[in-house]
Amino acid sequence: MKYAFYPGCVARGGTPELYDSTIAVAAKLGIELDEIVGAACTGAGVLQEKGLKLGDTLNARTFALAERMGLTTILTICSTCQGVMSQANHRLLNDAAYLAEINEELKPEGLEYTGRVVVKHLVWVLVEEVGLDTLRPLVVNPLPSLKVAPFYGCYILRPSWALGLDENPGREFYLERIIEACGAEPVNFPGRTKCCGFPILLINEANSTAMVGNHTASAKEHGADAMVTPCPLCHLNLDGYQPKAAAQRGEKIGLPILHLPQLLGLAFGISPKELGLQKHIVSAKPVLEKASVRA
Amino acid sequence: MQVTLNVKRYDPEAADPTACFEEFRIEAESHFTVLDGLIKVREEVDPSLAVRCSCRASICGSCAMRVNGHAALACKTKLSTSLHDGAVSVEPMGNQRVVKDLVTDASLFWGKIRAVEPFLQPKGPEPEEEYIASNDAMLNLITPMGCIMCGACVSDCTVLEVDKNFLGPAALAKAYRFVGDPRDEADADRLSTLNEYGGAWDCTRCYECVQVCPKGVAPMDRIMELREAIQRAGLPSTIGSRHVDSFARSVARSGWLDETLLAVESWGKFNVPKLMASAPVGIRALVRGKLPKGGPLHHKRPGAKNVERIFRRLEHAPSTLAAVASKSGSAHD
Numbered sequence: 001m002k003y004a005f006y007p008g009c010v011a012r013g014g015t016p017e018l019y020d021s022t023i024a025v026a027a028k029l030g031i032e033l034d035e036i037v038g039a040a041c042t043g044a045g046v047l048q049e050k051g052l053k054l055g056d057t058l059n060a061r062t063f064a065l066a067e068r069m070g071l072t073t074i075l076t077i078c079s080t081c082q083g084v085m086s087q088a089n090h091r092l093l094n095d096a097a098y099l100a101e102i103n104e105e106l107k108p109e110g111l112e113y114t115g116r117v118v119v120k121h122l123v124w125v126l127v128e129e130v131g132l133d134t135l136r137p138l139v140v141n142p143l144p145s146l147k148v149a150p151f152y153g154c155y156i157l158r159p160s161w162a163l164g165l166d167e168n169p170g171r172e173f174y175l176e177r178i179i180e181a182c183g184a185e186p187v188n189f190p191g192r193t194k195c196c197g198f199p200i201l202l203i204n205e206a207n208s209t210a211m212v213g214n215h216t217a218s219a220k221e222h223g224a225d226a227m228v229t230p231c232p233l234c235h236l237n238l239d240g241y242q243p244k245a246a247a248q249r250g251e252k253i254g255l256p257i258l259h260l261p262q263l264l265g266l267a268f269g270i271s272p273k274e275l276g277l278q279k280h281i282v283s284a285k286p287v288l289e290k291a292s293v294r295a
Numbered sequence: 296m297q298v299t300l301n302v303k304r305y306d307p308e309a310a311d312p313t314a315c316f317e318e319f320r321i322e323a324e325s326h327f328t329v330l331d332g333l334i335k336v337r338e339e340v341d342p343s344l345a346v347r348c349s350c351r352a353s354i355c356g357s358c359a360m361r362v363n364g365h366a367a368l369a370c371k372t373k374l375s376t377s378l379h380d381g382a383v384s385v386e387p388m389g390n391q392r393v394v395k396d397l398v399t400d401a402s403l404f405w406g407k408i409r410a411v412e413p414f415l416q417p418k419g420p421e422p423e424e425e426y427i428a429s430n431d432a433m434l435n436l437i438t439p440m441g442c443i444m445c446g447a448c449v450s451d452c453t454v455l456e457v458d459k460n461f462l463g464p465a466a467l468a469k470a471y472r473f474v475g476d477p478r479d480e481a482d483a484d485r486l487s488t489l490n491e492y493g494g495a496w497d498c499t500r501c502y503e504c505v506q507v508c509p510k511g512v513a514p515m516d517r518i519m520e521l522r523e524a525i526q527r528a529g530l531p532s533t534i535g536s537r538h539v540d541s542f543a544r545s546v547a548r549s550g551w552l553d554e555t556l557l558a559v560e561s562w563g564k565f566n567v568p569k570l571m572a573s574a575p576v577g578i579r580a581l582v583r584g585k586l587p588k589g590g591p592l593h594h595k596r597p598g599a600k601n602v603e604r605i606f607r608r609l610e611h612a613p614s615t616l617a618a619v620a621s622k623s624g625s626a627h628d
Contacts, residue, residue, distance in 0.1 A: 009551045009552040009554070010552075010554070011588075012551070012587060012588040012589065013551075013552065013554050013587045013588075014554050014580070014585065014587070015585070016585060016586060016587060016588050017585075019588055037597050037598070038550070038596065038597040038598025038601075039596075039598075040546060040550045040551065040596070040598070040602045041546045041550065041551045041552050043546070044542075044552070045500050045519075046538065046539055046542045046543075047539075047542060047543055047546065048519060049519050049522045049523055049526075049539050050523060050526070050539060050543060050610060051523060051609070051610075051612055053609050053612055054605070054606070054609040054610055054612070057605050057609055058546075058602065058605060061601070061602075061605070065598075083502075105605060105608060105609065108601075108604065109598075109601045109604075154500070154501040154502050154503075155502070157502075158501070158502035158503065158505065158506045159502055159505050159506050160506060194453050194501070194503075195453040195499050195500075195501035195503070197453075197457075197499055199499045199500045199501075200454070200496075200497060200498075200499045202534060202538055202557070202558055202561040202562065203496050203497065203534050203535050203538060203561070204458075204492075204496075204497050206458075207454060207457050207458045207461075207497065207499070208499070210457040210458070211453065211456075211457055211499075214456070214457070240576055240579075240580065241576065243579075244576070278583065278584065279583045279584050279585050280583065281576075281579050281580065281583060
């Protein structure tokens, strides 16, 4: 299986461990990742505040670059990129005149988007294309004593009509399916589909940090040993700002936050170092102890 | 069909006024909405169940509540498609005080709506006849004008959960409706207020309001258009507007985001207290070895020139709202 790989800015920047753990897990799964050289940032919803056309053009350019590579499925490891690209694609594919207008902007580079690209997050690819039956035999280190709270983030779920949830309602529970396939136990908690607060981190840190505190503390109260997320932006906030959130609440939280491929990697027997687990702000050691893995 | 409604009950006058779920089993017709089910419970099982409803046709906005954890109009939600193992959970809306059972106090909602002055504020001499707006100038306002004030968006707003000072999605969508109206001439004041704490920049872009709105108002999309209008209005910069500008500069220059510079430029290069307060987060990350792929310095990605060209062409392209807000077609033209 070969995909046009779009890691996104944060997996190359603030969460390099996500990039590395993805490469390690993909190799185990036989997924070939061909990175789209020259692809720009999706805009993350921020550039879209300057007008939709700018962001849609940047994303159409990325789609056209993937088509030029002879690939029609873009694999991303960022929920935010997934959401922004899905919405851009939705607009482009539902308005031929708009697509033509955008393609005019791509002409100077010799690019044209013909509308054949599908954008899929790793979590969708794992369940829908790789399949849980292929994944399960690779689990050499099942994690039966680990209770994991799934944290989806906003952009992989909403708006549901742009993210194929109407056709694939199971997508709302894929993290649970993968946690189970790793031999761990999913933990349900009220914040599982809510916002981590990252988009307003720089604008209103108190509100953003309160969200981090609410979700991590609530997951812990519901019995979670760790949280897993498919979104590096959620990870930056839930992990990086958890100490501040704990101080804001005046209580200890200490909930390790895992990137999706890190959870899989642990179950696949990949070393914690290769998965970059030592790079987290909240120590992942309690997870390694429960997983019976040496740091 | 036999269905179970798990309804969150709360009676402030009870000896122990704690909210808890109560299970009701009823025989439902296949065409039943969630509201039909609740009315059947009230009429045949427990007349003390408090439910607010009126038109039963998704017009009046009275029966918003949480169905299976998300805000919805009970009269617009089919019971048969809401069942999980034959049961549906029904709770009052979030972010608002519960009066009794499924009835919430709407004062927070209306307080926010009133705060954005939801009425036309024309200037200049009154025209001899009615204020006239061209059809084209009003097209962009069709979606926000569809709001039925049900409060579903306010119920599920993730910012209101942590900060009741936020104006919230319904009021901001209403503000957009007047900013975009060619007959209204209070834009400068409106946008200036929305540029402050609690206004357009405090939305966390979580799409909850877009998802639950039963009328397609998509409040968050309207908030993003307000942000665009604020930037174009030449108002004093805020962390919010600097955040967008820095993000755009970074991507335009290099093709991707410079996260460190984004923080510094959003807060302001000379905002020493803020930079100092945030230094521990950066230091912790560095200590843990969180170095960007390709090294600590932000470098240009391949193809950056083409990205820059697209920015030059489109960064200042006219937007729909800006075009409307320019007041072309106003009664005073």
